[in-house]
Amino acid sequence: MSIDVRTAAPGPRPNPERPAPGAPVKLPGTGGQQQTGWSIGDRIGLAAAWFCGISLCVAAVAIVGFMAWKGVQYLHLEMLTSSPEASLDQSTSGGFLDPLVGTLILTLIGVGIAIPVGVGIAVWLTEYGRPAGLARLVESGVEIVAGTPSIVLAIFGLLVFQQSFMGVFSFTAEGGAVFGRSFLTAGSMMALIALPLVIGATREALHSIPRHVREASYALGKDKASTIRRVLLPSARSGIATGATLGMGRICGDTAIVVVLLGASMQTTPEEGFGGLLRGTGSTLTSYVYNNSPSGEGNAPEKAYAAAFVLLMIVLLLNFAVGLIGKRNKPQWN
Amino acid sequence: MELKEEQTQNGSAPGAEVPPLRQIVVESETVPIRVGDYAGPPDPEYGREPWQLNAGLDSDPIWVEERMRTEALSIAYGGKVAVSAVDLEVNSGEVLALIGPSGCGKTTLLRSLNRLVELTPAARRTGRIILDNQDVDTFDVTRLRSRVGMLFQQPNPFPMSIFDNVAYGLRERGSKKPRRKQLEPIVVDALERAGLWDEVSSNLNHPALALSGGQQQRLCIARSLAVSPEVLLLDEPCSALDPISTGIIEETIVELRNEVAIVIVTHNLQQAARIADRVAFMYLGDMVEYGPAGQVFGAPREARTQEYVGGGFG
Known part of the structure; x- marks a missing residue:
């Protein structure tokens, strides 16, 4: 540094x-x-x-x-394997297995949505991008999403997912009120956080492929779709991975969406029925740290420090992975 | 797929000593073969002038026949004319070199032969390009490009294995079919013809981008040959290579002209003299002179050619 x-x-x-x-x-x-x-x-x-x-x-x-x-x-090892319990005493309030798993699930949902959508947008912008006006519109859309504070995304998500036709994504109370908070709803807003990073890294990777490599594929009688699928996307693989990993880091570290859209409940609470876990509420390491910090309601700083340390390690590991991915597997033409 | 069947027929049959000649599918009339118009070492029986003879390497006499022809071909980028009213013949059995100073339109001319120039949105073309007596505009552009292969300035293998690179043009879109077993004879044959087989036979699954620059360029030749083109366009294929690799590529090119019509754009006049049978000299979009290599280099008819081959253009 x-x-x-x-x-x-x-x-x-x-x-x-x-x-x-x-x-x-x-x-x-x-x-x-x-x-x-x-x-x-x-x-x-x-x-x-x-x-x-x-x-x-x-x-x-x-x-x-x-x-x-x-x-x-x-930090004790059993903290990683035990669920949080309601207790004022820090020695009996359990560990943070649920937030840890919650972070994992939310990250997977987020990048699971962001990668296909982001790669699609990046490919369209780089390889097609016509009409030019529409391309500019899409670019500014990406910038707006990238610049929106995550708390605003969270409130917006709540607004969207509380609509009655969105009921399938979360818990619906008796009387028909849609709760709007679940791993799915939080995950889809998290995808918006990761999306600009995936798009940016993929576009950069596609731009770095020389034009003559595309032309070589056309010169062999291949069309554009085939060239994108068999040459360009494999060449951009490390760029896509870099963007996805950066996005995972951002998702892991976001608190606002978890507090507003995941419920930030103490324990993971699955709903009944198909995909119950994904439609249920839970928490992540960030909301756990917030709730246990002196400013939160738990006032259990020991737990907060231990969880924050684990979170920091996860994010640093992801950043380290970004460096590794960037160095390896990147095709180099003269 | 029609192409695939042809490929399988043309692949090296086991036990055959000489690779079978390529079958050229001519849909309209048969191509006239001009008997006696061959390139090769001096043959006093034919009474040819010394300058008509192949300028370069020793090889057996081979038949020469027309593959491709342009008629009043003009290309403009926006309002700027890059190629104006060029009539050109491309013959199989010959290496045709396009020479001329930078910006004279030779690369544009080359790229128009497989309609790659159409990828540039501003490019406008007039005039006709004929491949085997058919206007190229009448066939599907992907079909044209598999019949007219191209090699680029920079070696550009795809980021996949050596085998997959050569098999790339033979496989259908996005799929692994046809299977490796079916493609293997064609891939091996293409690598042999490109002179790369001995070096890569044991590591066909290694990444192509790990090869040296010269090997990569020969891999690109093999990749083009695998789809059995009738014409091969080379855009300064040696400009990024060292002299030894350049020599190997030149030998490969000279051997290949027996099977494929070759058009090469080069800045290197020595290279053109070494490998070309015919030379077209271009200047500011015009085709100034077109003739046998010995004549263009030895006894140019035009003053501008004289100046250029004598180094006058710098």
Whole structure:
């Protein structure tokens, strides 16, 4: 994470024939003497750049270090395998198996929707994109979704999924009121969070495929659909995976949608009938941390720190995976 | 699929010493064969002028027949004319080199022969392109492109195995069919003709992009040959390669002209002199001179050709 300022440093390159920095020299064609070397402004700028870079490192190390210290202190293995219980005493309030599984389910639903939809949009934008006006409209749509705060998405989702014809996605109370909160409804809003990342990474991957690779496929008598399916999508695979993994990281870390649309219940509560778990409510690590933190209702900081540490590890692991995916399996043409 | 059946017939039959000649499906009339108009080493019996002879490598005499022809072909991008009223003959049994300075329209001309130029939205074409006495506009563009193959400047194997690359053109859209067993003889034959078989026979399942640049380019040749084209278009195929790979590709090209009509765009005049039987010199969209390689290089009729082959254009 450190910034290598040596390569970015302004001023002349080291040159053995050049006089020492600061020494006045006569340069041909400049009409007079010029000061070489770094001015005081450059020096201050360089120092500031160093300082900023190191500060960021300190912040990153502090987050991981502090969470690791607290996490190792409070995290016990049985917390990962036991459900949360209603108790004021932190020693009897159980673990966070349900939130952990909830995070997993929600992430899978989110990327499960976001990958096919996002890849489809990216392929259309990159390979077809006509009429141009429609393409621009789709692009701004993607930007709007990307820029919408997740709490707004959550409220919007609640509005949509509480409509009576959306009853199949969640619990319907006696009298016909649709609850609107379930893994499915939260997952589909989570998909909107991951979608711009999937679209962006896929588009970038498709753009990086040289034109002559597409033409080589056409030159073998293949049509566009076949080229997309057999050449372009396999070539963009690592880009798609990168986007999906970034999206998973975002879904894991989102709290607002969970609180509003998943119910943020203490335990996972499946509904009766087909797909009961998906139509039921639950919680994730983020809502668990929020509810147990001093600002939440639980006031169980030990549990909050332990869960936050697990969440941080999951997200860091995903980011690490992004780096790995980006390096491997990416086709390289000259 | 019609194509598939032809492929299977044309694949190397086990035990056959000489690969069977390609059957060319001519739907209208038969193609006139101009007997005696062959490229090859000097043959005093035919009394040919020295400059009419194949400029380059030693090879046996081969029949020359017309495969493709353009009639008053013009291509413009927007309002800018890139190729103007070009009449060109492409013969099987010959290597035709298109030479000329950058921007003279030779690549556009080449790309129009398999209608790849139509992928550029601004491109407009007038004039006719005839393949085996049929206007290319009358057939399906995908069918045309499987009959007129193309090789690009940069080696561009697809990100799949060596086998799948060669089999790519033979498989139906999006599916793995026909199965590997059926395709194997064709793939092996194509790799042999491209001179790559000995190097890759043990690792057909390895990723194609792990090959060296020269091997990748020969793989691309094999990929084109697998669909049994009648014409092969080469767009500066050696410009990204080292001299040794270039030499191997040139040998492959010269061997291939027995079976496929070859059109090559090249900036490298030495290369054109080494491998071409016929040369077309283009300048600012015009076809200035078209003739046997020995004549164009040895005794050019036009002053502009003289200047260019003598290095005058720089």
